[in-house]
Amino acid sequence: MKEYNKNTDEQLNKDTNKNINHSKTSKKENTQSSIFSLQKGVYEKIGNDKRRRVILHSDCNCFYASVECLYNPDIRNKPVAVSGNPENRHGIILTKNEIAKKFGVKTGEPIWQAKNKCPELITIEPHFDLYRRFSNMTRKLYSEYSDRIEGFGLDEAWIDVTDSERFIGKGEYIAKEINQRIKKELGITVSIGVSFNKIFSKFGSDYKKPDAITVINKENYKDIVWNSPAQDLLYVGKATKKKMNSLGIYTIGEIANTPIETLRYSFGKWGDVLWAFANGYDTSPVAKINEQDTVKSIGNSTTTPRDLNNFEDVKSVMTVLCDCVCRRLRANGFKARTLQITIRDKFLMSSNRQMTFDTPTNITKQITESALRLFYRSYSWSAPIRSLGISLSDFSGDNMPYQISFFNDENKKHKLEALDKTIDVLKRRFGNYSLMTANLLKDPELSHFNPYDDHTVHPVGFF
Amino acid sequence: MKQFVSVEAKFDTDGNLLPLSIIWDDGRKFEIDRVTDVRYSASLKSGGTGLRYTCRIGNHLRYLYLDDNRWFIEKP
Numbered sequence: 001m002k003e004y005n006k007n008t009d010e011q012l013n014k015d016t017n018k019n020i021n022h023s024k025t026s027k028k029e030n031t032q033s034s035i036f037s038l039q040k041g042v043y044e045k046i047g048n049d050k051r052r053r054v055i056l057h058s059d060c061n062c063f064y065a066s067v068e069c070l071y072n073p074d075i076r077n078k079p080v081a082v083s084g085n086p087e088n089r090h091g092i093i094l095t096k097n098e099i100a101k102k103f104g105v106k107t108g109e110p111i112w113q114a115k116n117k118c119p120e121l122i123t124i125e126p127h128f129d130l131y132r133r134f135s136n137m138t139r140k141l142y143s144e145y146s147d148r149i150e151g152f153g154l155d156e157a158w159i160d161v162t163d164s165e166r167f168i169g170k171g172e173y174i175a176k177e178i179n180q181r182i183k184k185e186l187g188i189t190v191s192i193g194v195s196f197n198k199i200f201s202k203f204g205s206d207y208k209k210p211d212a213i214t215v216i217n218k219e220n221y222k223d224i225v226w227n228s229p230a231q232d233l234l235y236v237g238k239a240t241k242k243k244m245n246s247l248g249i250y251t252i253g254e255i256a257n258t259p260i261e262t263l264r265y266s267f268g269k270w271g272d273v274l275w276a277f278a279n280g281y282d283t284s285p286v287a288k289i290n291e292q293d294t295v296k297s298i299g300n301s302t303t304t305p306r307d308l309n310n311f312e313d314v315k316s317v318m319t320v321l322c323d324c325v326c327r328r329l330r331a332n333g334f335k336a337r338t339l340q341i342t343i344r345d346k347f348l349m350s351s352n353r354q355m356t357f358d359t360p361t362n363i364t365k366q367i368t369e370s371a372l373r374l375f376y377r378s379y380s381w382s383a384p385i386r387s388l389g390i391s392l393s394d395f396s397g398d399n400m401p402y403q404i405s406f407f408n409d410e411n412k413k414h415k416l417e418a419l420d421k422t423i424d425v426l427k428r429r430f431g432n433y434s435l436m437t438a439n440l441l442k443d444p445e446l447s448h449f450n451p452y453d454d455h456t457v458h459p460v461g462f463f
Numbered sequence: 464m465k466q467f468v469s470v471e472a473k474f475d476t477d478g479n480l481l482p483l484s485i486i487w488d489d490g491r492k493f494e495i496d497r498v499t500d501v502r503y504s505a506s507l508k509s510g511g512t513g514l515r516y517t518c519r520i521g522n523h524l525r526y527l528y529l530d531d532n533r534w535f536i537e538k539p
Contacts, residue, residue, distance in 0.1 A: 073510045133531065137512075187505025187512050 052218075054171035055286060056159040057193040057201035058178060060138065061210035063155035065097040066188040067134050068124050075122050079103055083111050083123045089303050089386075094126060098210060131155075137186055143289055145174055150287040156205070158198050160286035175213045183211070197282040199234055200225060206232065221280055226253025233277055240267070240274075252278050298328050299340070300451040301389025307346050308385040308446070314375060316440055316447045321390045322368040323436075324451040327424055329392055333399075335360035336392035341371055345383035353378040359403070360396045363416045364423075367392070427452075464538035465509035470527070482516055482527055485536065493520050495527075504528075509537045 060066065064082040069075060079100035084090025091111040103118035115121050135154040142149045145168060148160035161174050168174055175192040182190050189211035193204020196218060203225055204214035216224055231241045233252050247266060249255055255263070256278035263271030276282060300321050308314050318341075329336060340354040355374050361367065371390055379385075396402075404410050426435050432450045440447035469486040485493045495518045504515035506528055513530030526537050 070505060070507070070512065071510045073507065183505075185503040185505060185512070187507055 053160065053162045053196050054165055055195060055198055055201045056161060056171060056175050056178070057152075057195075057198065057205040058138070058142065058157055058159065058175075058182075058190045059192070059202075059205040059209075060134075060155040060182075061189045061191055062095050062097050062101075063134075063188070064095040064126055064131055065100075067131055068127070069097055070187040071130070072124075075124075079105070079118050079121045081105055081111075081114060081121055081123050082126050083114075085125060086111055087305070089305060093123075096121075134186065134188070138182060138190075139289075141181060141185065142178065145178065147289055148286040149289050152202075156202075158201065158286045172213065172215050175215075179211070179213060195221070197280055198284055198286065199277045199282045200280055202234055203228075203232065218280075222253065225278075225280075226251060226256060228252050230255055233274065235270070235274065235277070240270075243267070295332060295334070295395070297391050297393035298325055298332065298334070298336075299389060299391025300324050300328075301342060301387060302449060302451060303387040304385070305445055308388070311376065312439075313443065313446055314385065314388065315372060316443055317388050318371050318375065318390065319368055319437055319440060320447050320449060321388065321451065322371055323364055325390055325392055326362055326364040326367055326420070327427070327452055329362045329395075330398070330420065330424060333397060334395040335362045335398050335400075336367075337361075337394040337396070338392065339367060339370055339374065340391045340393070341374055341378075342387075342389035342391070343375070343379055343385055344387040344389075346386045347383055348386070349383070351378070356394070358405070359408075360394075360400075362398055362420070363413065364420050365416055465506075465511060465535050466538045467533055467535045468527075470534040480529070482518065482534070485518075485520070485525075485527065485534075495520055499524070506535075506537055509535065511535060 065080050068082055069080055077099070079097065079102075081096040081100050082094045084092055084094065093105060093107055093109055093111065093114050095107060096105045096114075100114075100118060100121055103121070105114045105118055105121060111123055114123075131154055135151070138155075139149060139151065139157060142157060142159050146159050146161050146164050148158075150158045152158065159178075161168070161171055164174065165171060169177075171194040175194050179190055179192055182188060191205045191209045191211065192213045193201040193207065193216065194213065195201040195204050195216040200216045200221060204216045207214045207216075207224065207228075214224075228251060229241075230236050230244050230249055230252055231238075233255065236244065236255075243266060244250070244255070247258070247262070249258060255274055258275070260272060260275045263275050265271070267274065302317065302321065304313075304317055308317065337357050337360045338354055339357070340352055342350060342352050344350045353374050355370060357366075357370070423435055432453055433448075436447075466488070468488070470482045471484045471486070472480055472482045474480055481498060482495055484495055487493065497519045498516050499519060500515075500517040502515055503513070504526075505512040506515070506526065509528075511528060511530045513528045516527040516529070518525050518527050528535050528537075
């Protein structure tokens with residue numbers, strides 16, 4: 001059992017998670033707008049605010065790998081990585097345990113590359129149901145300490161314990177208790193950051209891993225946070241880091257001490273946000289349990305088992321994806337106005353194209369045809385395609401009134417909507433493959449996948 | 464070692480679940496004399512986690528786990 005680390009001066013852990021800023025979609029617009037609307041004077045007022053908050057950020061160490069190791073004691077002391085299935089060309093490392101980490105195995109790299117570094121590496125296919133169950137168990141445990149718990153992916157969560165301090169104990173004490181209980185009750189370890197805002201508490205949980213507690217308060221944040229590289233700050237990724245370096249900014253402290261106008265000039269409104277983050281002026285609240293996140297987009301993507309070489313191939317894959325996304329759209333009671341497709345070729349070059357419908361729709365046929373048309377217009381077959389994605393956004397409720405048109409066949413639309421509803425019921429009762437369009441039978445290798453029921457772990461964003 | 468077992472159990476009027484006996488894979492039945500403790504716990508030895516019942520069976524104390532609606536016991 002590791003000792004409780006209330007570290008103020010330990011070396012920066014180089015393995016901190018630096019990729020949070022990538023691939024996370026928008027979530028909470030109110031937070032963002034509130035930050036953007038604040039002016040410098042207001043920031044400083046917030047910084048000196050006497051109402052101190054106590055926020056924990058708990059991060060399960062090597063989450064997927066830890067759960068797998070818990071269930072397989074035989075592999076616990078060996079290098080283990082959870083990875084996708086290489087036969088379906090999903091063979092990248094999703095998580096690795098601490099032993100594999102020591103060999104230099106990195107998240108996101110292909111299995112062959114990882115095995116070159118560590119030939120004894122044991123790769124396991126992911127079991128997302130199990131991970132989701134563990135995630136729920138951690139949240140349930142957190143809920144004994146606060147009613148403000150906001151998840152960030154499956155393995156991370158913020159817990160606002162400001163009000164709980166009075167009857168349970170100090171933030172550090174609560175963090176220590178959570179850390180011990182998760183270890184005993186769930187058999188995995190967590191790193192917890194304790195601070196006065198969400199950004200610094202997240203920084204704290206990344207600062208020392210695994211199985212540690214880091215307290216960042218108003219007295220020590222300049223020592224701990226400000227001396228760390230700029231890239232350790234939430235939302236500073238590779239591109240931002242490069243740009244920062246060109247401005248002579250290398251540490252978080254330098255971001256904090258750069259005039260806000262300079263950052264605004266270079267990064268636009270994100271300049272304000274990063275400056276506020278670096279100075280500890282983040283005031284975004286921790287959402288309450290069960291507080292519904294506003295869904296802003298619904299999408300699915302897939303890396304296909306083989307490269308797509310012609311339009312027929314694309315049609316097969318796109319039909320399955322559109323069917324799934326439209327079913328999810330209807331299940332949530334939405335209609336969408338904007339359609340976006342993502343195409344990635346075999347050289348991993350990605351491109352996005354989007355279009356807007358005249359009226360919001362959730363009809364599978366219409367959306368599939370539009371997606372194919374958009375693809376047809378935008379892709380020149382410069383290279384075979386490796387993965388395809390589709391996403392719908394700009395939602396309105398499916399029972400909202402809308403302006404019908406003289407030139408559209410509204411009766412046909414109603415018929416298609418009724419057809420979709422029937423198909424949804426049939427698929428729900430008899431399974432995803434009970435009913436499908438004939439073109440999917442041409443190449444089952446490409447079309448036999450089920451994004452609707454297979455794992456859907458949605459990326460999340462801070463905003 | 465992890466051994467999944469059949470269990471005879473009782474739900475009381477408060478909805479609590481109490482195991483009464485463990486049925487081994489060869490058909491032998493072991494009555495649980497007393498459950499001395501119930502708590503969530505991980506079993507590092509056999510690999511799993513869940514609600515752990517500390518059961519007294521004769522002179523022995525055994526941990527019986529309920530994980531995702533399946534019972535298992537830590538084999539000594």
